[in-house]
Amino acid sequence: MLLIGFYIAITAEAMTAALAAGRRNMDWFGVCLIACVTALGGGTMRDIFLDHYPLVWVANPYVLLLVCGAALLTIPLARLVERLRWPFLLLDALGLVVFTVIGCNIGIEAGVHPIIVIVAGMVTGTAGGILRDVLCNDIPLIFQGELYASVSMIAGIVYYLGLTGGVQQDLMAILAMVLGFALRVLAIAFKWEMPKFVYDRNMRK
Amino acid sequence: MLLIGFYIAITAEAMTAALAAGRRNMDWFGVCLIACVTALGGGTMRDIFLDHYPLVWVANPYVLLLVCGAALLTIPLARLVERLRWPFLLLDALGLVVFTVIGCNIGIEAGVHPIIVIVAGMVTGTAGGILRDVLCNDIPLIFQGELYASVSMIAGIVYYLGLTGGVQQDLMAILAMVLGFALRVLAIAFKWEMPKFVYDRNMRK
Amino acid sequence: MLLIGFYIAITAEAMTAALAAGRRNMDWFGVCLIACVTALGGGTMRDIFLDHYPLVWVANPYVLLLVCGAALLTIPLARLVERLRWPFLLLDALGLVVFTVIGCNIGIEAGVHPIIVIVAGMVTGTAGGILRDVLCNDIPLIFQGELYASVSMIAGIVYYLGLTGGVQQDLMAILAMVLGFALRVLAIAFKWEMPKFVYDRNMRK
Numbered sequence: 001m002l003l004i005g006f007y008i009a010i011t012a013e014a015m016t017a018a019l020a021a022g023r024r025n026m027d028w029f030g031v032c033l034i035a036c037v038t039a040l041g042g043g044t045m046r047d048i049f050l051d052h053y054p055l056v057w058v059a060n061p062y063v064l065l066l067v068c069g070a071a072l073l074t075i076p077l078a079r080l081v082e083r084l085r086w087p088f089l090l091l092d093a094l095g096l097v098v099f100t101v102i103g104c105n106i107g108i109e110a111g112v113h114p115i116i117v118i119v120a121g122m123v124t125g126t127a128g129g130i131l132r133d134v135l136c137n138d139i140p141l142i143f144q145g146e147l148y149a150s151v152s153m154i155a156g157i158v159y160y161l162g163l164t165g166g167v168q169q170d171l172m173a174i175l176a177m178v179l180g181f182a183l184r185v186l187a188i189a190f191k192w193e194m195p196k197f198v199y200d201r202n203m204r205k
Numbered sequence: 206m207l208l209i210g211f212y213i214a215i216t217a218e219a220m221t222a223a224l225a226a227g228r229r230n231m232d233w234f235g236v237c238l239i240a241c242v243t244a245l246g247g248g249t250m251r252d253i254f255l256d257h258y259p260l261v262w263v264a265n266p267y268v269l270l271l272v273c274g275a276a277l278l279t280i281p282l283a284r285l286v287e288r289l290r291w292p293f294l295l296l297d298a299l300g301l302v303v304f305t306v307i308g309c310n311i312g313i314e315a316g317v318h319p320i321i322v323i324v325a326g327m328v329t330g331t332a333g334g335i336l337r338d339v340l341c342n343d344i345p346l347i348f349q350g351e352l353y354a355s356v357s358m359i360a361g362i363v364y365y366l367g368l369t370g371g372v373q374q375d376l377m378a379i380l381a382m383v384l385g386f387a388l389r390v391l392a393i394a395f396k397w398e399m400p401k402f403v404y405d406r407n408m409r410k
Numbered sequence: 411m412l413l414i415g416f417y418i419a420i421t422a423e424a425m426t427a428a429l430a431a432g433r434r435n436m437d438w439f440g441v442c443l444i445a446c447v448t449a450l451g452g453g454t455m456r457d458i459f460l461d462h463y464p465l466v467w468v469a470n471p472y473v474l475l476l477v478c479g480a481a482l483l484t485i486p487l488a489r490l491v492e493r494l495r496w497p498f499l500l501l502d503a504l505g506l507v508v509f510t511v512i513g514c515n516i517g518i519e520a521g522v523h524p525i526i527v528i529v530a531g532m533v534t535g536t537a538g539g540i541l542r543d544v545l546c547n548d549i550p551l552i553f554q555g556e557l558y559a560s561v562s563m564i565a566g567i568v569y570y571l572g573l574t575g576g577v578q579q580d581l582m583a584i585l586a587m588v589l590g591f592a593l594r595v596l597a598i599a600f601k602w603e604m605p606k607f608v609y610d611r612n613m614r615k
Binding site for chain 1: 402
């Protein structure tokens with residue numbers, strides 16, 4: 001079930017990443033690279049931090065083909081993908097919670113401290129989007145107040161607490177994902193935002 | 206032979222990277238760092254992805270001195286290097302194909318899937334330039350339509366297919382490099398470009 | 411002693427990084443992430459380059475809490491932290507030399523070439539600030555002429571030469587840190603700068 005969610009999520013991430021690349025007039029290769037970085041960058045970073053080899057896409061290179069295929073397919077379908085804004089926001093929210101739970105699982109397998117389990121989930125869920133924005137030369141969107149990383153953190157904490165509380169793993173994964181998904185969708189719908197730290201004094205370090 | 210090509214290529218990459226740093230008024234340290242990242246960043250990234258340690262420059266730190274020396278030497282010679290634009294484009298094309306073949310070889314040694322062999326070649330050939338542009342705060346040049354990553358991909362595929370087809374390794378390396386080099390030079394000469402995905406609707410994810 | 415210096419240094423780095431995030435109107439999560447990247451990014455990069463696992467913050471996740479706590483505490487205290495500019499410059503200088511000596515030690519333990527020992531010190535001391543500037547979408551400050559990486563290099567060289575010359579390790583660490591600290595403070599006080607490579611001819615590669 002997580003695996004199906006994973007494939008749906010990387011496909012959706014690849015398609016929205018392709019649109020971001022298209023808005024910067026990138027060529028087809030750039031579109032594929034931005035899609036790969038966005039869809040697979042979070043998991044790659046997590047695996048490098050945890051020394052967890054081989055990387056997902058090295059062990060199973062067909063995910064690269066899937067991501068590049070989805071990204072290239074987005075080019076002729078751009079107008080359609082744009083009109084499907086809500087479905088894609090939902091798929092993106094699904095991806096966030098699926099990636100988070102997968103990341104937590106890998107942290108648990110690696111036997112790291114609970115804090116690092118949560119961090120592994122958050123890195124998996126959010127680092128791809130941050131890398132995308134760095135490559136596109138933006139200040140990462142994720143820092144602009146959206147409840148995104150915080151949803152990942154809450155889903156990860158709930159998932160981990162449930163597991164240590166003895167709840168069966170598959171059930172707990174579903175519960176954490178439903179909770180995180182609902183939270184993310186509500187945050188979008190009601191424009192919930194994280195407080196920002198606005199500091200504009202002209203001081204250079 | 207690959208080794209000689211490698212030293213020529215990192216020297217040339219270091220010198221053109223130094224010019225990029227100079228255009229952003231960086232200090233001497235910045236010039237050295239941009240040169241190291243450009244010349245050695247692709248191989249470093251490949252080795253981290255493949256868990257292939259020690260890294261090239263950790264095992265042989267004299268390449269760092271070579272790269273920094275070439276970069277600092279570029280400062281007094283900037284006007285000369287600029288006038289030698291064509292020779293440097295040729296050296297850069299040489300570097301691209303040499304890096305690609307070296308990267309494919311390391312992928313083959315590591316026993317990874319053929320797709321990852323090609324990707325290892327592409328990362329080696331192109332990631333340094335991408336990192337340079339990120340550090341210089343540009344949208345990576347490589348995404349702007351030039352046939353660069355695609356040349357690396359084609360050279361890698363031809364090289365790998367030749368090897369599996371039984372061609373002797375040194376011969377196949379030369380063939381793949383000549384093909385890639387010719388393709389790259391023709392692409393520059395005739396301004397061949399990759400199609401771009403231009404998408405300017407005002408949609409934010 | 412190094413450990414105490416390490417905790418003081420990451421706290422100070424976290425607080426100045428939080429101000430940088432605040433100047434870009436980031437949300438609380440962005441503030442924490444920028445703080446973690448700045449305070450721990452250099453050591454993380456060094457450990458990945460040297461294949462030195464587990465990473466500092468994976469082995470001891472409480473440093474993450476310390477960094478995030480210090481960063482969030484900076485938000486209500488921003489005006490105070492700004493007024494304490496000189497103390498923070500001194501703490502930052504302390505961090506630079508402490509990080510450098512810690513990085514050199516890890517390089518020595520890993521048994522790498524002396525050049526790489528110095529590089530390990532420099533990466534530990536300076537890469538966090540570079541990553542911060544990349545995430546904040548600036549051209550890294552460190553390339554703009556300040557004596558920063560060069561202080562790290564000199565402290566590292568002196569430290570390594572002293573050790574190979576037979577000086578006792580703790581004593582040599584203190585000597586190298588005092589020298590580096592003095593050099594950095596003098597550089598700030600007298601606005602010593604590294605020469606820049608200014609090259610503004612309109613040549614695109």
